[in-house]
Amino acid sequence: MERDADVGCLHGLTARRQADVTQAAVEIFWQKGYRVASIQDVADQVGVLKGSLYDYSESKEDLLWRVIEDGSHRVERESSSRQRS
Numbered sequence: 001m002e003r004d005a006d007v008g009c010l011h012g013l014t015a016r017r018q019a020d021v022t023q024a025a026v027e028i029f030w031q032k033g034y035r036v037a038s039i040q041d042v043a044d045q046v047g048v049l050k051g052s053l054y055d056y057s058e059s060k061e062d063l064l065w066r067v068i069e070d071g072s073h074r075v076e077r078e079s080s081s082r083q084r085s
Helices: 015-032 039-046 060-084
Strands: none
Touching: 015 039, 015 060, 039 060
16 A cells, blocks of 8 residues: 555554544444444445555554544643643
8 A cells, every 4th residue: 555645644544534533433433322333334424445444553442542532632732732821
């Protein structure tokens, strides 16, 4: 797979696509609940084939950890920017 020009590429996915996948997972997990949600649901939300998501995440559990990690980074950035103000 080719490397994309975007910073933060993972297995050929652009940073934008990674953000799309993470956001879709957040929405699907929120709407359906983690137990009921599937990788196929996330793929449908993003508009990619299910197999393409495995370039981004090894499993649904791994995707959940990515969602948690992304949320944690957002909180850290928000906290840092408020401390500077």
